[in-house]
Amino acid sequence: MGQAPGTASPDDHGHETEVGEVSTIARPLRGPLRHAVFAIGVVTAVTHIYLNTFGTMAELRFAALHFGLFGLMCALLYPLFPARTRATRRVVLGVDVVLGVLCLLTTAYLFLFEDAFYDRGMSFDTWDWIVSGVALLLAMEFARRSSGWLIPILIVLSLSYAILWGPWVDGVFHFSGLSAEVMMMRTYFTGDGLYGPIARISYSYVAMFILFGAFLVRSGAGDFIIDLARCAAGRFVGGPGLVAVFGSGLMGSISGSAVANTMSTGVITIPLMKKAGYPPRFAAGVEAAASTGGQIMPPIMGAGAFIMANYTLVPYVDIVALSVLPALIYFLSVAAFVRVEAIRQGLTAQTAEDGKTLRQVMKEGWHFLLPIGVLIVLLIQGFTPTYAAGISMGAVVVASWLSPNRMGPRAILEALAEGARIATTMAILLVAVGVVVAVIATTGVGNTFSLMINDWAGGQLWILLILIAIASLVLGMGLPVTAAYAVLAPLSAPAINDLLMGDHIVQAIAAGTVPEPMAMTVGMLLPDLAGTLGQPMPLAEAQQVWAQISALPGDFTSGFAGQLVDATTVSMTLLAAHLIIFWLSQDSNVTPPVCLTAFAAGAIAGTKPMATGFTAWKIAKGLYIVPVLFAYTALVTGSWAEQLEIFVFAVLGVYAFAGTFQGCLESPLRWYERLATGIATALLLWPHGTLAIHLTGAAVLAAMVALSWRRKGAAAG
Incomplete structure (x- = not known):
């Protein structure tokens, strides 16, 4: 578990790897190039930590510096195109070095000539056109390398709409148009486009929390999380599956990447589930569904929570607090599928192979909880998330001194470099997306x-x-x-x-x-x-x-x-409203035909990708149930008492849903019992249901559980 969250490391042969949520081809890092990327990563990470925690810089310049540094990282990490021969690889590397340096030069130009631009009355000269155009093209190219063609296509469509073809569109989407100079000015010289609010979220919250996650994992927290999950859930029926749910939830709370979560925890949990008797496809589906939940699991919730705070002006701490119960509903819904499938397969509880008890695990790894505690306390005390993340990185280092895996200077530098490498894809992506968001707002x-x-x-x-x-x-x-x-x-x-x-x-x-x-x-x-x-x-x-x-x-x-x-x-x-969209946006991780998290889990389990995707989609139904609760109940807008009431009935409802879907509770259900359990599901999850309706659903579910439990006892006797 020496790998930081957010991506699987590119191997030394340049094989296809998962970075964030997007499959890319990473350049093999050897010799001087490896050392150069390491050094640039350390500089990039230290710069972001210092400016976010102690230093100050104008937002526009910080965003430009953020793009310049990560643009250079992206140019070195991901080649212009895969090269087959050594000579071609050298040429491609030379071109990429030039492009990376150009990206830094666009940052330097903004630093040096921003005042001159305003002194001219914001009128573009030749060099303004050249540099802003190069910056835009580099953002599109680096986004293509790290995330595919969709973002560059969206940028071209949005800018051309604002400049060229918007006036030719009839109806509600008619737009009178803006000049190319105005759009390029907004894209490069103002806080609206490349260096707009999305870039500011990237250089602050996203970069800092990815670095924090890298420090945690480098300190050995990943092993502690898996051991903790084994001890807490491993002894129950379907324990290995529950370990996957519990471990992926904890790991996801610091990684913020579903694919990375799958790759880091799945290599342990999927073989455990297969060995316990779960079908391989189901094991992969559970891991994919549980890992997807990492994006919605407090306290970090990926980068989406920070963007949401910017859109809604609701403090990040409040978003995290209000997301706890919904996240628990989702993970308990996945756990319900795990337990029901274990009973269907006739699996029994197992003891942990390593013989560790919860007390032993906590004794060996309690110090890993200290940095997270520091983070939460600082957030509650009102410190900014970026400052809290910066101080918490220091807490990770100090906490590691309480363990055999002490973080010295080399380990700290490795965490800094790895965190910067992980953040590269997301940084470039968010900077590029800012252009699209700016056009949406402008037009x-x-x-x-x-x-x-x-x-x-x-x-x-x-x-x-x-x-x-x-x-x-x-x-x-x-x-x-x-x-x-x-x-x-x-x-x-x-x-x-x-x-x-x-x-x-x-x-x-x-x-x-x-x-x-x-x-x-x-x-x-x-x-x-x-x-x-x-x-x-x-x-x-x-x-x-x-x-x-x-x-x-x-x-x-x-x-x-x-x-x-x-x-x-x-x-x-x-x-x-934003939580509904945020949750529904997660479904692409587990919904065919493109479900990278399920594909990654299927690769570990040795199952067919598409079949694994459908299984993961079935298990992750909470991604659709919870948004309905956001829309039709007081799960967010109500008092804590109302939220707890909704939570309790929702948990019973997702358990009934899993039983109905799988045809089993504590033992296989007959057709009429399955029908009754389905009715209980509807009553418990009915959005406009009164307390009486929900209690009726709970009573029906209790009766079905009692019947299935009695049948199970009779069969055992």
Whole structure:
């Protein structure tokens, strides 16, 4: 487990490897090149740690420096194209060195000539055109190397739309157009494009937490996590499968990469599950589904949580806190499939082969919990996540001195270099995605798209969720889930938020809480509603009233909503909309035809990729169930008591769902028992269900469990 999270190391022969979530061809690193990449990685990591923790630099310049350093790393790590002969490889390496240096020079140009550009009244001269064009082309080329063709294609389409063909488009997507000079200025010289908010998230939160994860794994925390999972879950029925769920969840909380999570924990858990008697395809599916959950598992949640904090203005700590219960629902849903399958296969509990007890594991590795504790305490105390991550890296080093695997200067340098190498793909990707996001904001296509899909959905939230799930799956076929979320969120979050806010407004109208001045204003604008607002009314009538009010101009509608719904609910509703998109964006990891996490697990298990993908997709159904709960319940917007109630019934519901899907609870179910368990699933997970409905579902499930348990006891007797 000496490998840092986020990627599988490229071997010395340049084989195909997994980097982040995207399959790339890594250049073999030998001799001087290996030492050069190591040194550049250390410099890059130290620069980011210093500037994020103690130093200061203007955001635009830091973003440009971030791109320059990681652009050089990318040029050296991933070749222009695979070369077969030694001579060709040397030529390609020479070209890549030139491109990497050019990337650094575009950063230097911004540092040296930014003031001169503004002194000229933001008018481009020849060198401005050349350097900004080179920076854009390099971002596209490096994104192609590390993530495939989709991002460069999106950049070309978005910029050409804003400059060339937007005026020729009829209908809602008509855009009058901007000049090439304006778009290049926004792309290179302002905090909107390459060096915009997405790049700022990359150089701060993403880079720092990837480095923190690299320090943790270099210190040996990966071995501790697997041992802890074995001791905590290994002795239960289906224990090896539960180890995969538990271990992948813990590992994913520091890695933020589903494929890396699969490769690092799967090499241990998949053979364990196969040896215990699980079918190989099921073992691979469990690992893929559990590893995918690492992106939604606090405290780090991959890079998506940081982007979400930027989009919603909800503090990162609050997002993490509100994500704990949903993440537990997901992992418990995977664990339910594991247990039910173990019972179907007749597997029994096993003792740990290494004979370690939980007490022994904690005695040997308790110090690995200290850095995570430091991180959580600093976040709770109000320190910025970047500062907390920087201090926590130091805590990792200090904690390692309490173990035989002490981190000395060499180990620290290795962690720095490995962390920078891991961060390269995500850094380049997020910088490039920033261009697409900037065009979406500049042209207003995001709002147009939201109105369009809302119109397609006919105002029905469930149809809108299906459309977004399809869109996220299509985007996820060519992008890592973080990038898919970053692109999809500004397009579809407003549509979801409008419908969710509409529900809160309807409830307020039905309750008669409309202030009298606002009711009088509405009555003057809509005489049919005069005298009706401010009085309790049936929910159906309130929906009709809101339909009339929402047809008024947008400014008035927003003001009306602002007086009916408190600021906290508004903020949490927006967060719920983004969490829906974030969760649905994860499904590409386990949904055929492109499901890299399942393919990676299948490679370890020796199973067919597509069949493994379908198995993982079945086991990871929580990725669809939890977003429905976000949309239709108070899992995010409610009080802690409401959230806990939803959590308890949701956990029972996903267990019933697994039993229905597999036809087994504590023993195989007869057809009518399976039908009853399905009814219990619906009652427990019914979004608009009352407490009585949920309790009825729990009672039906309890009866089915009791019947299957009695049958199991009779068979054993």
